[in-house]
Amino acid sequence: EIVMTQSLATLSVSPGERVTLSCRASQSVNFNLAWYQQKPGQAPRLLIYGASTRATGIPARFSGSGSGTEFTLTISSLQSEDFAVYYCQQYNDWPLTFGGGTRVEIK
Amino acid sequence: EVQLLESGGGLVQPGGSLRLSCAASGFSFSNYGMSWVRQAPGKGLEWVSSISSGLSPHYADHLKGRFTISRDNSKNTVYLQMDSLRADDTAVYYCAKRYTSGGGHFEYWGQGTLVTVSS
Numbered sequence: 001e002i003v004m005t006q007s008l009a010t011l012s013v014s015p016g017e018r019v020t021l022s023c024r025a026s027q028s029v030n031f032n033l034a035w036y037q038q039k040p041g042q043a044p045r046l047l048i049y050g051a052s053t054r055a056t057g058i059p060a061r062f063s064g065s066g067s068g069t070e071f072t073l074t075i076s077s078l079q080s081e082d083f084a085v086y087y088c089q090q091y092n093d094w095p096l097t098f099g100g101g102t103r104v105e106i107k
Numbered sequence: 108e109v110q111l112l113e114s115g116g117g118l119v120q121p122g123g124s125l126r127l128s129c130a131a132s133g134f135s136f137s138n139y140g141m142s143w144v145r146q147a148p149g150k151g152l153e154w155v156s157s158i159s160s161g162l163s164p165h166y167a168d169h170l171k172g173r174f175t176i177s178r179d180n181s182k183n184t185v186y187l188q189m190d191s192l193r194a195d196d197t198a199v200y201y202c203a204k205r206y207t208s209g210g211g212h213f214e215y216w217g218q219g220t221l222v223t224v225s226s
Contacts, residue, residue, distance in 0.1 A: 001168075034212035034213070036152075036213070038152075042218075043201055043216040043217060043218050043219055044144075044152065044201070044213070044216055045216070046212060046213060046214055046215075046216075049206065049211070049212040049214075050212075055214075087151065087152055089152070089154075089212065089213070091210055091211060091212050094165050095154060095165070095166075095167050095168060096142075096154040096157070097154065098151060098152045098153065098154065099151075100151050101151045101152070
């Protein structure tokens with residue numbers, strides 16, 4: 001099983017700041033990596049797939065990078081609606097696995 | 108517009124069974140893989156099962172033998188049969204559309220249905 005590790009459980013950030021979230025895979029997942037955003041009481045929403053492709057309707061302030069085992073989600077200027085939990089997920093191999101999530105909270 | 112509507116959740120006793128349904132609309136259902144993902148209270152996301160357009164199923168190892176995924180393309184519906192339920196199966200169960208016929212990321216998600224296993 002490919003273990004996905006999001007090293008930061010919580011990140012305290014002020015609005016307008018740049019945010020970088022990391023995700024590491026225990027073995028290569030190539031570019032088969034997605035990022036999701038989840039707000040309280042809501043279903044997850046796809047942000048990024050293929051490690052760097054923004055999903056439909058996702059603002060340009062969200063960007064993804066990386067390949068193999070190291071991935072990053074960057075929010076260029078955090079908006080109030082961006083405070084949420086972010087999950088990475090690999091779909092390179094079975095079983096599909098998620099990282100534990102990083103909560104981005106208001107500083 | 109893609110819509111996924113889960114149903115069938117509720118309170119069930121340990122050892123009991125439940126069948127979840129997910130009614131899909133807004134896309135050509137038979138051409139896409141579908142999945143179930145769950146989230147225990149206050150916890151992260153956990154993949155449960157997927158089924159391809161060609162009916163090939165996959166399961167999380169620790170759920171094999173207790174959970175069964177199926178789909179009815181004539182009804183645009185995917186199901187999750189859950190047997191021998193345990194307290195740690197308590198979670199919100201989300202239905203998700205895969206990006207391709209067999210795999211890819213979870214492109215769209217339903218709002219989820221809550222399953223509570225308790226006596």
